[in-house]
Amino acid sequence: MSSAFVPANPDFESVVRASFGMQGLMRAIGARLVTVTPGRVVIEVPFSETVSQQHGHFHGGVVGAIGDNSGGYAALSLLPAGSEVLTVEYKVNFIRPASGSLLSAEGLVVRAGRTLIATRMDVSVVGAKGVEVCGILQATMMRVDAPPV
Amino acid sequence: MSSAFVPANPDFESVVRASFGMQGLMRAIGARLVTVTPGRVVIEVPFSETVSQQHGHFHGGVVGAIGDNSGGYAALSLLPAGSEVLTVEYKVNFIRPASGSLLSAEGLVVRAGRTLIATRMDVSVVGAKGVEVCGILQATMMRVDAPPV
Amino acid sequence: MSSAFVPANPDFESVVRASFGMQGLMRAIGARLVTVTPGRVVIEVPFSETVSQQHGHFHGGVVGAIGDNSGGYAALSLLPAGSEVLTVEYKVNFIRPASGSLLSAEGLVVRAGRTLIATRMDVSVVGAKGVEVCGILQATMMRVDAPPV
Amino acid sequence: MSSAFVPANPDFESVVRASFGMQGLMRAIGARLVTVTPGRVVIEVPFSETVSQQHGHFHGGVVGAIGDNSGGYAALSLLPAGSEVLTVEYKVNFIRPASGSLLSAEGLVVRAGRTLIATRMDVSVVGAKGVEVCGILQATMMRVDAPPV
Numbered sequence: 001m002s003s004a005f006v007p008a009n010p011d012f013e014s015v016v017r018a019s020f021g022m023q024g025l026m027r028a029i030g031a032r033l034v035t036v037t038p039g040r041v042v043i044e045v046p047f048s049e050t051v052s053q054q055h056g057h058f059h060g061g062v063v064g065a066i067g068d069n070s071g072g073y074a075a076l077s078l079l080p081a082g083s084e085v086l087t088v089e090y091k092v093n094f095i096r097p098a099s100g101s102l103l104s105a106e107g108l109v110v111r112a113g114r115t116l117i118a119t120r121m122d123v124s125v126v127g128a129k130g131v132e133v134c135g136i137l138q139a140t141m142m143r144v145d146a147p148p149v
Numbered sequence: 150m151s152s153a154f155v156p157a158n159p160d161f162e163s164v165v166r167a168s169f170g171m172q173g174l175m176r177a178i179g180a181r182l183v184t185v186t187p188g189r190v191v192i193e194v195p196f197s198e199t200v201s202q203q204h205g206h207f208h209g210g211v212v213g214a215i216g217d218n219s220g221g222y223a224a225l226s227l228l229p230a231g232s233e234v235l236t237v238e239y240k241v242n243f244i245r246p247a248s249g250s251l252l253s254a255e256g257l258v259v260r261a262g263r264t265l266i267a268t269r270m271d272v273s274v275v276g277a278k279g280v281e282v283c284g285i286l287q288a289t290m291m292r293v294d295a296p297p298v
Numbered sequence: 299m300s301s302a303f304v305p306a307n308p309d310f311e312s313v314v315r316a317s318f319g320m321q322g323l324m325r326a327i328g329a330r331l332v333t334v335t336p337g338r339v340v341i342e343v344p345f346s347e348t349v350s351q352q353h354g355h356f357h358g359g360v361v362g363a364i365g366d367n368s369g370g371y372a373a374l375s376l377l378p379a380g381s382e383v384l385t386v387e388y389k390v391n392f393i394r395p396a397s398g399s400l401l402s403a404e405g406l407v408v409r410a411g412r413t414l415i416a417t418r419m420d421v422s423v424v425g426a427k428g429v430e431v432c433g434i435l436q437a438t439m440m441r442v443d444a445p446p447v
Numbered sequence: 448m449s450s451a452f453v454p455a456n457p458d459f460e461s462v463v464r465a466s467f468g469m470q471g472l473m474r475a476i477g478a479r480l481v482t483v484t485p486g487r488v489v490i491e492v493p494f495s496e497t498v499s500q501q502h503g504h505f506h507g508g509v510v511g512a513i514g515d516n517s518g519g520y521a522a523l524s525l526l527p528a529g530s531e532v533l534t535v536e537y538k539v540n541f542i543r544p545a546s547g548s549l550l551s552a553e554g555l556v557v558r559a560g561r562t563l564i565a566t567r568m569d570v571s572v573v574g575a576k577g578v579e580v581c582g583i584l585q586a587t588m589m590r591v592d593a594p595p596v
Contacts (some may be wrong), residue, residue: 024201051174061214322499350471359512
């Protein structure tokens with residue numbers, strides 16, 4: 001789906017990694033930026049008490065947060081230098097319990113317009129039954145100018 | 150909107166508080182369960198580096214997480230003893246930057262069916278301009294039997 | 299919610315009515331533009347075989363269509379002359395059967411940015427139990443320049 | 448995605464076709480049920496004035512309606528005899544103008560639970576640039592008992 005995308009900024013990976021590195025929430029939940037390719041980003045979080053809900057599964061808020069982020073950074077990977085991405089909105093369906101040792105979100109750009117970028121994301125959990133998709137997302141991202149440094 | 154709701158379980162508040170207290174994520178981000186009334190729940194998070202994104206605002210993942218939780222617990226407040234709530238899905242629109250010292254999510258039940266409960270949530274931020282809504286959510290919650298202790 | 303809005307175009311009502319009048323789908327389903335005030339639009343559809351699903355209720359597609367349209371025109375009512383509105387995305391929850399003689403969608407602007415406008419809509423049905431909300435929606439609208447005539 | 452699904456009712460296709468045939472809205476907009484396989488349904492609508500918006504494109508309400516329906520019937524194709532499907536909620540992103548001669552919605556089941564079924568749908572338009580996806584949807588469907596005849 002994302003294979004046809006040509007990044008507008010050859011330094012897209014360092015732009016994405018720099019932004020991710022400044023997100024306190026990602027650090028607090030132990031998230032890692034695993035893959036950054038044009039139009040496709042993968043983010044992982046190992047299980048810990050910090051990311052749990054009341055039954056010891058991953059909290060849905062973590063599924064949403066890394067799902068959203070994987071889509072936002074997939075969008076950013078395609079944008080010209082000096083751009084940032086805001087999430088306009090996202091929607092998530094929780095289709096299986098997020099029970100396991102590792103949570104992995106794959107964000108894909110579906111359509112990159114000049115201002116708005118449509119994305120879909122799958123969040124999978126590595127658990128007793130192998131790798132299973134536990135959350136599916138759809139989102140709108142928006143390009144904005146990066147604030148001056 | 151929620152004023153007409155009659156809780157099926159007189160101990161609804163302690164059920165909600167016990168579940169909230171077991172969520173590692175809520176503890177990790179410093180969330181507090183402020184209000185628990187029938188069909189209406191308020192959750193707050195003070196700003197900290199833990200809940201930040203790259204510009205020092207609240208991370209959208211936190212807006213989503215406490216928004217979702219406030220709706221889920223609003224649903225749980227109306228259910229009979231022995232029930233739990235799963236989030237089937239939610240959708241969030243980010244309508245202003247979540248920039249300020251405190252984030253507050255108000256979850257309201259719109260319609261409580263036997264199995265599915267429809268909810269709407271507003272997430273507000275206390276910032277330089279006073280209190281402003283920064284995120285609006287709509288969600289489907291599902292009643293399930295609580296697992297045996 | 300919409301009472302504070304000041305329209306940028308004093309002729310907002312005629313702009314909205316002209317656009318609505320050009321929608322073949324609205325004519326085909328018998329939709330009427332009932333109310334056009336700044337940031338708030340109401341659209342109604344009487345029941346007919348044309349708008350039915352398999353049990354003789356209003357089809358969910360009609361709930362979505364007039365819900366979406368009521369929000370889009372609520373957004374358009376606030377925009378400067380020469381603007382049009384596109385729906386970026388919407389989400390609808392069907393919370394009761396849409397069973398009755400009349401369907402009514404009320405679209406409200408929640409937040410009007412320069413480019414994007416956030417809206418919420420309630421769709422109600424007039425049936426045996428009186429007026430009941432059967433669908434709730436949340437949407438993102440986008441301002442674009444109207445094409446030259 | 449849907450290839451692994453085994454239908455619970457060998458007569459699934461006639462169940463789906465019978466339900467579709469009773470929808471007045473589908474008849475009114477000229478929709479055809481093109482493909483019914485386990486977990487996958489395709490619905491098409493040729494362009495006409497009936498399905499138009501103000502610029503002569505397909506109305507977004509039609510994109511939503513046939514997208515929703517293709518997912519609902521994809522879900523129904525997997526359910527035991529005596530079942531019906533309700534749409535709990537759906538979300539649609541409009542990612543390109545729906546401009547062309549034919550609109551085609553493909554609904555796929557992503558996860559079929561006992562009560563709830565998660566679906567994704569793509570709506571494409573056949574236009575001057577060939578076949579292009581113009582709408583992407585994500586939805587929750589619910590199994591209910593069919594009412595006695």
